Amino acid sequence: AKLEKITLIPLNASEVTKDGVIIAPVGVKTRLTAMGIFSDHTTINFDPSKVIWKSEDEQIATVSNQGEITPKKRGKVNITVTKDGISETSKLEVTYAKIEKIIIEDDGGIETPAGREVKIPVSGIFTDGRKANMLLAQITVYPIYMGLVRYDYDVPIFTPSPFTTGKAIITARLAGMGDSLIATSTVTITPEVLERIVITPKKASVPLNGTIQLTAAGVFSDLADVPRYITNVAWDTTRYDIIALDNKGNVTPLKEGSADVIATKDSIQATATITVKPNK
Incomplete structure (x- = not known):
C-alpha cells in the first residue's frame, strides 16, 4: 500500500483550538x-525518528527528531513533518x-514564637523557568485558632496566637x-520569647x-509592647568608678559623672544612663 496522507496528533498540548491550532505558552x-x-x-503511527520534522522559525519554536516542540518566544509558526514525499x-x-x-x-x-508575626512569601515559577517573587496570594491557616493572617502591601503576614x-x-x-x-507549608509555633527589656527609669540624675x-521589665512575643516583671536579670555598668551596682539593679554613686547601666x-x-551630680 502507498502512503497517501499524514495526520499530526498533539499528545500533550495545553490547548487546541477548533481550527486545530496548538496553543502553548513559552x-x-x-x-x-x-x-x-x-x-x-x-x-500506522510512525516512529518519530523515521520521519523528518521541521519548524519554519526556530526562534519561535524548535522541534526535535522525536517530534517534541519547545516554544521559545511569543509568535506563530508552522511545524511540518515529511515522510516519503508526503508532508x-x-x-x-x-x-x-x-x-x-x-x-x-x-x-x-516556618518557625516562629507565639505572638511574633512572620511574613509568608509566595513565589511563582513560570513555564519558561523564570521566578516571580512576592506574589499576591490568599493564605489560610488550619487549625484556624492558631493565628490570624493580615496583608501588608499584598504581602501576607501570619500572626500566631499568643x-x-x-x-x-x-x-x-x-x-x-x-x-x-x-502551595502548602507547615508553621511551627514555639513558646513565647523575650523580645526586649525596658529599664525604668531610662535616664536619671542622682546626687552623690x-x-x-532600677527595675527591668520584659516585653515578650506573645504580648507585644506590654512589659511584665522578669527575674534573673544580669546588671552591669560601663563605669564602675562612677557608680556601684548590685545584682538587684540598685545604684550607689561614687563620684560625679555619667555611666551606662546594662540589663x-x-x-x-x-x-539606661545614670548621671551623678553634686550633693545639694
Missing part, C-alpha cells in the same frame, strides 16, 4: 505523533509564559486562580549622696 513542551494513512485504508503541517501559536506552580519560600517550614503552640498548616492560593495553583533603684537576659540587652 517553555511548555508539546509532543506530536505522525500517523500515516495508506491507499488500502490502513494506518503535513500543524499550526502552533506560542503565548506568553504562564505561572505553572507556586511555592511558599520557607526553606522547608496562647497556642504547636504546628499549623498554611495553604496559599494564587489570587484569581481558584484551586488551580496551591543618694541612691536609685541582660536571654541575650537581650537594654541600657
Whole structure:
C-alpha cells in the first residue's frame, strides 16, 4: 500500500483550538505523533525518528527528531513533518509564559514564637523557568485558632496566637486562580520569647549622696509592647568608678559623672544612663 496522507496528533498540548491550532505558552513542551494513512485504508503511527520534522522559525519554536516542540518566544509558526514525499503541517501559536506552580519560600517550614508575626512569601515559577517573587496570594491557616493572617502591601503576614503552640498548616492560593495553583507549608509555633527589656527609669540624675533603684521589665512575643516583671536579670555598668551596682539593679554613686547601666537576659540587652551630680 502507498502512503497517501499524514495526520499530526498533539499528545500533550495545553490547548487546541477548533481550527486545530496548538496553543502553548513559552517553555511548555508539546509532543506530536505522525500517523500515516495508506491507499488500502490502513494506518500506522510512525516512529518519530523515521520521519523528518521541521519548524519554519526556530526562534519561535524548535522541534526535535522525536517530534517534541519547545516554544521559545511569543509568535506563530508552522511545524511540518515529511515522510516519503508526503508532508503535513500543524499550526502552533506560542503565548506568553504562564505561572505553572507556586511555592511558599520557607526553606522547608516556618518557625516562629507565639505572638511574633512572620511574613509568608509566595513565589511563582513560570513555564519558561523564570521566578516571580512576592506574589499576591490568599493564605489560610488550619487549625484556624492558631493565628490570624493580615496583608501588608499584598504581602501576607501570619500572626500566631499568643496562647497556642504547636504546628499549623498554611495553604496559599494564587489570587484569581481558584484551586488551580496551591502551595502548602507547615508553621511551627514555639513558646513565647523575650523580645526586649525596658529599664525604668531610662535616664536619671542622682546626687552623690543618694541612691536609685532600677527595675527591668520584659516585653515578650506573645504580648507585644506590654512589659511584665522578669527575674534573673544580669546588671552591669560601663563605669564602675562612677557608680556601684548590685545584682538587684540598685545604684550607689561614687563620684560625679555619667555611666551606662546594662540589663541582660536571654541575650537581650537594654541600657539606661545614670548621671551623678553634686550633693545639694
